[in-house]
Amino acid sequence: MARLLEVHNLSVGFGNAQPVKGVSFTATPGEMLAIVGESGSGKSLTALGLMGLLPRHAKTGGEIHFDGRDLLKLPEKELRGIRGRDIAMIFQEPMTSLNPVMTIGDQIVEVLRIHEKLNHKQARLRAIELLDLVSIPDAAKRVDDYPHQLSGGMRQRVMIAIAVACSPRLLIADEATTALDVTIQAQVLQLLDRLRSQLNMAVILITHDLGLVAQWADRVVVMYAGRKIEQGLPDVLFETPYHPYTQGLLAASPRLKADYHYRDGPLTEIPGSIVSAAAELGCAFRPRCPVARSACGSSVPALVQLSAEREVACPYVPAIAEASYAASVRR
Amino acid sequence: MKAQQLKIYSGSENEISAGTPELEPDAAPVPGSRWTHIHAPDARTTAVADARRQGRGRELKIFLSNPNALFGIVVLAIIAVAALLAPVLYPGDPLEMVARPFLWPGQNAAYPLGTDSMGRDVLAGILHGAWISLTVGIAATLLGLGVGVTVGALAGYFGGLVDDLLVKLIEIFQTIPSFVLLVVLVAIAQPTTTTVTTAIAIVSWPTVARLTRAEFRAIREKDYVLAARSLGFGHARIIFREILPNALPPLIVTSSVMVASAILMESALSFMGLGDPNRVSWGSMIGSGRDVIRTAWYLTALPGLAIVFTVLALNLIGDGLNDALNPRFSEER
Numbered sequence: 001m002a003r004l005l006e007v008h009n010l011s012v013g014f015g016n017a018q019p020v021k022g023v024s025f026t027a028t029p030g031e032m033l034a035i036v037g038e039s040g041s042g043k044s045l046t047a048l049g050l051m052g053l054l055p056r057h058a059k060t061g062g063e064i065h066f067d068g069r070d071l072l073k074l075p076e077k078e079l080r081g082i083r084g085r086d087i088a089m090i091f092q093e094p095m096t097s098l099n100p101v102m103t104i105g106d107q108i109v110e111v112l113r114i115h116e117k118l119n120h121k122q123a124r125l126r127a128i129e130l131l132d133l134v135s136i137p138d139a140a141k142r143v144d145d146y147p148h149q150l151s152g153g154m155r156q157r158v159m160i161a162i163a164v165a166c167s168p169r170l171l172i173a174d175e176a177t178t179a180l181d182v183t184i185q186a187q188v189l190q191l192l193d194r195l196r197s198q199l200n201m202a203v204i205l206i207t208h209d210l211g212l213v214a215q216w217a218d219r220v221v222v223m224y225a226g227r228k229i230e231q232g233l234p235d236v237l238f239e240t241p242y243h244p245y246t247q248g249l250l251a252a253s254p255r256l257k258a259d260y261h262y263r264d265g266p267l268t269e270i271p272g273s274i275v276s277a278a279a280e281l282g283c284a285f286r287p288r289c290p291v292a293r294s295a296c297g298s299s300v301p302a303l304v305q306l307s308a309e310r311e312v313a314c315p316y317v318p319a320i321a322e323a324s325y326a327a328s329v330r331r
Numbered sequence: 332m333k334a335q336q337l338k339i340y341s342g343s344e345n346e347i348s349a350g351t352p353e354l355e356p357d358a359a360p361v362p363g364s365r366w367t368h369i370h371a372p373d374a375r376t377t378a379v380a381d382a383r384r385q386g387r388g389r390e391l392k393i394f395l396s397n398p399n400a401l402f403g404i405v406v407l408a409i410i411a412v413a414a415l416l417a418p419v420l421y422p423g424d425p426l427e428m429v430a431r432p433f434l435w436p437g438q439n440a441a442y443p444l445g446t447d448s449m450g451r452d453v454l455a456g457i458l459h460g461a462w463i464s465l466t467v468g469i470a471a472t473l474l475g476l477g478v479g480v481t482v483g484a485l486a487g488y489f490g491g492l493v494d495d496l497l498v499k500l501i502e503i504f505q506t507i508p509s510f511v512l513l514v515v516l517v518a519i520a521q522p523t524t525t526t527v528t529t530a531i532a533i534v535s536w537p538t539v540a541r542l543t544r545a546e547f548r549a550i551r552e553k554d555y556v557l558a559a560r561s562l563g564f565g566h567a568r569i570i571f572r573e574i575l576p577n578a579l580p581p582l583i584v585t586s587s588v589m590v591a592s593a594i595l596m597e598s599a600l601s602f603m604g605l606g607d608p609n610r611v612s613w614g615s616m617i618g619s620g621r622d623v624i625r626t627a628w629y630l631t632a633l634p635g636l637a638i639v640f641t642v643l644a645l646n647l648i649g650d651g652l653n654d655a656l657n658p659r660f661s662e663e664r
Contacts, residue, residue: 083560159558
């Protein structure tokens, strides 16, 4: 299928710091792409960079091709026409992402009137339809509610209704379910999944919850310290993680075992913490890596493509070692 | 309804029945699965009818249940009615000499508050003066608010160079003692009601501008403003629809106090003889009664009381508005 979004070597810098150092990924229509990584790995900055919403003093580099156009080269005015209509975003905090002094209906109507040029009456009817689409009961009455009259889960649904109001082709969900409890989380993801297939949108799910990724994502990108370090299909990636960081992440997530409770023993952890975004020579994961060698400090490991969907950035992963050995033998 | 058919979990028997409309809290527990009689309140089924429809009325209710604010409203209403009735009750020029000078209040039923040193009716002067005080106070406040909000909004929203320039402008005005500037402005221009109003607005807008700028700087960083930007909203829409309504409460509170201080400034100008000489004003009445304060103290006391009550009423209203609109003082938000 044709690619909707192609990100090449996207980087974001603030002064000397470079929190995102060249990330590339693609998204096709109807696909749910997950970007995972711990706090500070550059996920949210990548998302804001895609939307062109970074603060003015941020320096962005690379290319973001959306539907054939490079978003980083578009003037602000054209970008404004794309935001909300072609690319929409859902934010982490449903409690603060809605304007407290406007009814939820008016907030949906406003988007529709900007991008779809509907009159107020048509927009209002469409707003009620949208609230119904995101499973808000009694939408015709609820449309005149203020955000403080809704619970967190309902507010997040309203946020989704606003985001999908103009049937965007790409939806970025930046930790969209992190602030919600688990049952509501499942409802919201189910909703996103349904809308994705109904509207044939690409969804970029930014999260640090591996459980969500395993259940919902079509493809996973693992980020660490501003770089993509591994990519693959979720089943394959979770079955055989190659990169030591991905292995550590999976080992650290609590799992259900019949005769073992996570309180029975110490939790598995990745030692150390994510290094600061400031300059680090070589592999950024080296200080925490169990298999680090001295060569890791000299150069940044390149991403190696193992198969159509599988990429890893660690030269000491056996599969890569074998691949490069095979290549050298053939030569 | 379509909404309720959406399932939460799939698979297991004892799934949490959050979405089913037929909740029966007293249903017998299904054997084999615990907790089925306990249901977490779910957004989709919980009735919130009693909590609704009080969004806008709430502030008004808090405001009106405050006795001080209510007193302020009543006093201000009386003064406003008096100002409106002045041309009806005393159609002539209040500066006209109508009786013998120095009639004390109550001495002559035709002049309930007496007459001044020139034989002018004090009550007529106070009623007509109320009109001047209120119109100057309100007009100067509106003008000051308009300029101040515009400057503050531009500075707070755009930041950077625009902010630097506008803040410098505000600082220039703030470093000049405001009353001295006011006197100079009125002395340069002809002292008419319009110039006095404009001059008061010129010395009072920097306060509003600073307040608006601070509010805009804080609200600009809120998530819903980022969300609005992510939806492709333009600057004007974000300023007027997203930020300004949220910045209004402190501005409303300030403006009621601004009206009070504008009335005081107008009175002070008139007291110094810098007001419009053809219009009677509370300040000018006090000014002309000052010479005879030992023998006819009521000539300064009565217009003085009018000023005190008006300013007190406006300050009480400001306090009441502050309690009603400031989220930190109302426990519900």
